[in-house]
Amino acid sequence: MRLGGRLAAAIEILDDIDRRYRPAADALRDWGLSHRFAGSKDRAAIGNIVYDALRRKRSAGWIFQEETPRALAFGALLLQGECTPDMLNAALAEDSFAPPPLSSDEIARIADHPLDAAPDGVRAESPEWCEPLLKRTWGDDWVAEAAALSERPPLDMRTNTLRATRDQVAKALASAGALPCDLAPQGLRVPAIEGQGRHPNVQSEQAFRDGWFEVQDEGSQIVAELTDATSGMQVLDFCAGAGGKSLAMSAAMGNTGQIHAFDADRKRLAPIIDRLKRAGCRNVQAVADEAALAPFEGRLDLVVVDAPCTGAGTWRRRPDAKWRLGEKQLEQRQAEQAEILAKAARFVRPGGRLAYITCSVFAEENEDQVRAFIEANPAFRPVDHEALWERHFPGKAARAKIDRATGIALSPHRTATDGFHFAALERV
Template sequence: MARPVDAVVSAFFRARRYIEEADRGRILDLITALLRHHARLGWWLAKHGREDTPRNRLLAWLALDGTRTRDQIQNLFSGKQFAPAPLRDHERGLLGKLQGCTIEHPAMPDEVRFECPEWALEPLKRRFGAALPREMAAMLTDAPLDLRVNPIKATRDGALAALKALGLPAEASRMAPYGIRVHQRFSLSRFAMLKSGEVEIQDEGSQLVARVVDARPGERVVDFCAGAGGKTLAIAAQMANKGHVIACDVMESRLKRGAERFRRAGLHNIETRHLASETDKWVKRHKGSYDRVLVDAPCSGTGTWRRNPDARWRTLGPGLSNLLPLQAGILASAARLVKPAGRLVYATCSLLAEENEEQVAAFLAAHPAFRVVPLREVAPELNFSAHPDYLALTPARHDTDGFFAAVLQREAAQVVEEMAEGVSAEPIDPGPGQ
C-alpha cells in the first residue's frame, strides 16, 4: 500500500462525480471491510492456493462475510455497466470452498488473527498482556465521528441544536469539555458550522491531549510538531485568543493548511514557524522563553489503526527503530524552549511503551531539571486514564483513538544550577529517518 487509502478513495470519487452519496457510502464500507480484514483474507487465499489479487480478496470477503448467498454474490459480478466481469470457473470454485466459513479460523497465527504486523505484535503483547485480544478487536470496529466546538465562535449547546436540526443524532462527549460525538455518518458539506470555523473534526482523545497542555490566557506556548494545526487550534481557543501560540513544523505545506484553519476559526494569537529540523537555530535563540511546549511527536500511529485501517500495512516514513531516536532528539531539542517552572508535554498517537513511557523515562534520566507532573494535578477529571501519572487512552477502554501524553515540569532551582555549571542542553542529532 504505497499511498494512504483516503487519498486514493478521494481521487477515485473526484473522477466519478456521478456516483450518488448512498452508493459512495456503500463503496467506502466495502473498502474499509477489506482493509480491516487484510491479513485474514490473505491467509484464506493462501490456504486455498489462490493468487492474492484485489478481485480475489473482494470475492473472498463477500463469501466470508456471511450476509449474501452464493447466487447473490455471483449476480454482483454481472458484467453489466459499472459491474465487475462475470465469475470464471476457478472463482466459482473459490466461492464453493469458502461456503459456510467465517473470517476467523483457529489455525491462524496471532499476527493474522489480530490483524497486526509482525513488528508491532510483541510490543503490543508486552503493553496489554491478557487484554490484547480485546484491544485488537476494538481496532476492527468503526471509529467514532467526534467534533470539537470552537468556544471563540460558538457553544456546544448551539452546535448540538444545529446537528439536531439536520436530523443527526449527537451528544456531548463524555470526557472532552468542548467535544461532540455524532452517531451517524453524514456528508460534511451539510454542516455549515464546519465551514465557518465554529466546529472542527477532532477525535476526543486528541482533544484531551490539548486539555492536559493546560495553556492559560496570556501565556506563551509552542506546538512543536503542529502539522496542520488540530491541537494548535484547541490550545489557542483554550487561551481565549490571548497570549501567543507558535505552531512549528518541518513541513511548510502543513503549516500553510493550518494557517487557513486558524484564520477561519477567528484565532489571532497563533503564529506559524517553519523549522528546517528539530535543531533549527530558532530553538536555541528562544531557549527558556515559553510557559508550555507541546511535542506531539511523529510515531508509529498504532493508536489510529481503527480510524486508518490501512496504516498498519503501509511502510511510509521511518520504521520504529528510526522513530525512537528521532522522538528522543525532538523531545530534547524542544525541552530547551521551556522556561523555569514551565511545562513540557510529550504526546503520541501510539500504544507502544517504547514510544511512550520508556521514551519519557529515558528523557528524565538525561534531563534531571524535569519532573513528572501527575495527571491528577493537571486534569483531575481525567482519572479514568489507564496510567496513574500519564494520559493513556485506548480504543477498547475509552472509545477514542489511542493517545499518550506526559506532562513534565522544569524545576527552577535545577535550571539555575545547570546554567551555573554550564551544562549543555544541545541534543544528539538522531540522523535521517529511513
C-alpha cells in the same frame, strides 16, 4: 451501481493499492476521476468496501486462505455481517457488472476457517511483526485492543468556544446525528458508519464556515485538554502541523497569552492560517523558521511536542498505513522523537511543563521515550498522571491506561477514541 458493480470497483482499487504500494485515498481519488459516472453514494459505498477490506485484511485472508484483492473485498462484506455467501451470490447473479460469484471451493474454505478458530494475530488484524509490540503494550488485552483499531471510526468534532457553545453546535448539527462525546468536554460525535452509508459532510455546514467547530478526534481533544493550557500562558506547539491542538489550546486559553505554532515542515503548517482566521484565534502565531524561536529558550510555560510517530493509533482511519509500516520506519520515528524532545526541552522555563504526545500505541514510541528522556534530563520529572487524569475526568480512571510516571494511553477499546499517548514532564 448495484452491489456487484461496487464490489468489482473495490477489487480494482485494492489491486491498484497492492501493485503500486500507494495510499488508499489516492487510489480511490484516481478511480473516481476516471469513472465520473459513479455517483457520490456509489463512491462512498466503494470506499467503505476498500477500507473495510484493509481493516480486516488478515481476517479475510484467513477465511479465504489467500489475500488477493478479490478475497479481501468479498471478505469485507462477509465479515461486516452485511450478507452471507448465499445472499452475496444471489445479488451478484443479477448484476452483469459483478465479479464472478463465490465458487464452491471458496464457500468451502470460508466454512472450514471460522474466525473464532483463527490465531490471535489474525483476530487482532495485526501485521505479524507488530504482534510482539502490541503484546508488550497491552499485555493480556492485546488482541481486543488491536482488534478495536480495525473498527470503523466515528466522526468527532470539537466545539470552538471562542465562537459558540457545545449546545449551539449540537443544535446546528442535529440533523447529522451529532451527540456529546463521553469524555471530551467540548466534543460532539457522529457514530461510525453502518452498512454502505457515509458520514455527513459537516464541513459544508454554515456552523463550520462560521468557525463554531473543528473536526478533531475525541482522543486528540482529550490530550489537548491534558496539556493544562490556561489563560495568559506562553506556549510553544513544537510540531504544530495543521494546528488542531494549537486551536484547541487557544480556545482553552480564551484567546489570551501567546501560542507559537511551529513545524519544521512548512507544507504541514500551511493550513493553519485559514483555520486560525475561521476560528477567531488571535493568540496564535505561526512560525516556520526554527531560528525565530531562539529568544524563547528557557522562558515558556508550556511546550507541547505532538511528535512524528508511526500513527498506529490511527489505524481505524488509515488502515492502509498499517500494511505499509515497517520496522525501519519505527526505528526512524524513535530517533526523530528523541531528537525533537531534546530540542523542545530547551524552551521550557524552570517550573514549566513539557507535554509529549503521540498517536501511537507502541511502548517503544511512548513509555520508552519518556523514560529515556527523564534519564538523560534530570531537570525534568513526570507529573502525577493519575492525579492529572482525575482532575480532568473525575471518576473515569478505568477508561484509560494510566501509569503515574510514564503517562496516559487512550485507545478505541478503552476510551472509544483513536490511540494516543500523553505524558507531562515538569522542569524542576
